[in-house]
Amino acid sequence: MMSARNETLKQWLAAQLDGEPFTLAPASSDASFRRYWRVTHASGTLIAMDAPPAVEDCGRYADLARRFRAIGLNTPEIHAEDREQGFLLISDLGDRVYLSQLNDQTADDLYADALEALAIIQSRGPLDGLPLYDADFLRRELGLFREWFLEAHLGLRLDADERAMLDHVDDVLIASALEQPQVCVHRDFHSRNLMLTATANPGVLDFQDAVVGPLTYDLVSLLRDCYIVWPAARVRDWALGYRQRARQSGLLAEEDAGRFLRWFDLMGLQRHLKVCGIFARLNLRDGKPHYLDDLPLTLDYVRDVAGRYAELDGLSRLLAERVMPQMGAST
Numbered sequence: 001m002m003s004a005r006n007e008t009l010k011q012w013l014a015a016q017l018d019g020e021p022f023t024l025a026p027a028s029s030d031a032s033f034r035r036y037w038r039v040t041h042a043s044g045t046l047i048a049m050d051a052p053p054a055v056e057d058c059g060r061y062a063d064l065a066r067r068f069r070a071i072g073l074n075t076p077e078i079h080a081e082d083r084e085q086g087f088l089l090i091s092d093l094g095d096r097v098y099l100s101q102l103n104d105q106t107a108d109d110l111y112a113d114a115l116e117a118l119a120i121i122q123s124r125g126p127l128d129g130l131p132l133y134d135a136d137f138l139r140r141e142l143g144l145f146r147e148w149f150l151e152a153h154l155g156l157r158l159d160a161d162e163r164a165m166l167d168h169v170d171d172v173l174i175a176s177a178l179e180q181p182q183v184c185v186h187r188d189f190h191s192r193n194l195m196l197t198a199t200a201n202p203g204v205l206d207f208q209d210a211v212v213g214p215l216t217y218d219l220v221s222l223l224r225d226c227y228i229v230w231p232a233a234r235v236r237d238w239a240l241g242y243r244q245r246a247r248q249s250g251l252l253a254e255e256d257a258g259r260f261l262r263w264f265d266l267m268g269l270q271r272h273l274k275v276c277g278i279f280a281r282l283n284l285r286d287g288k289p290h291y292l293d294d295l296p297l298t299l300d301y302v303r304d305v306a307g308r309y310a311e312l313d314g315l316s317r318l319l320a321e322r323v324m325p326q327m328g329a330s331t
Contacts, residue, residue, distance in 0.1 A: 125184025133213025144277025
């Protein structure tokens with residue numbers, strides 16, 4: 001049965017296409033409340049975004065799409081918009097998601113294109129009007145790990161010492177993030193949001209939550225992706241290659257490789273702790289259990305980094321003694 005909102009969307013699309021016949025088919029799904037439909041009509045295909053205004057802001061997406069296209073990124077073109085109803089009609093970047101195209105043979109070329117796009121975001125991306133990824137913002141995100149993953153998903157009760165230890169971990173991660181150069185951050189720059197297209201690569205999606213934040217955030221999102229894993233030596237080479245690019249472009253001062261890799265590691269840990277909480281919340285609150293399938297890899301990243309830094313020993317013990325024994329029964 002066609003929902004009332006779907007019917008409203010169809011009527012809006014009919015008006016945008018001047019009555020030209022069209023068909024709708026689901027195009028993709030993501031972790032938000034947005035829905036995407038592929039609109040097929042005589043002239044080709046477009047994508048309709050349905051972003052309920054009570055929970056999503058399609059206007060922010062439209063504004064940032066235009067700002068990013070203006071600096072040379074391959075983001076969708078906005079063909080029509082109705083911000084009040086939460087509808088956008090945008091160009092179709094196809095269905096070849098990076099994740100489905102990546103393998104040992106293609107990775108160097110695809111990541112080279114992705115890192116070129118990242119360099120554009122960081123060197124030319126908008127800063128004005130974007131939220132600051134400041135200490136309070138970072139701490140709120142880190143709180144998702146405790147609230148949704150440890151407590152709600154695993155059912156753990158943390159004692160005072162464990163809570164104090166996690167406060168210390170938060171402090172370490174936040175200090176590392178804030179001492180980095182602050183740039184335009186896509187904030188979800190990974191293989192499910194990058195597209196292999198017939199024109200410029202990559203196509204870039206899901207940029208509406210962009211902020212001003214740490215230089216290594218998008219880099220580690222891409223290279224320590226929650227949906228695909230690469231050998232540590234290969235990731236290190238890609239990361240240090242980007243460090244050299246950032247130095248040459250003036251984004252980064254003469255930071256030594258060790259400090260840069262520490263930033264990279266700790267930024268990844270912040271992101272992966274947050275993502276553990278988000279995956280648990282998507283299951284428990286939003287009824288999307290398939291995200292739990294991606295928890296094991298995400299936790300592997302957390303355990304690896306926590307085990308390599310002395311100031312994170314408490315987190316490493318918590319994971320070994322309390323988290324991992326619970327995982328088999330909870331996921």
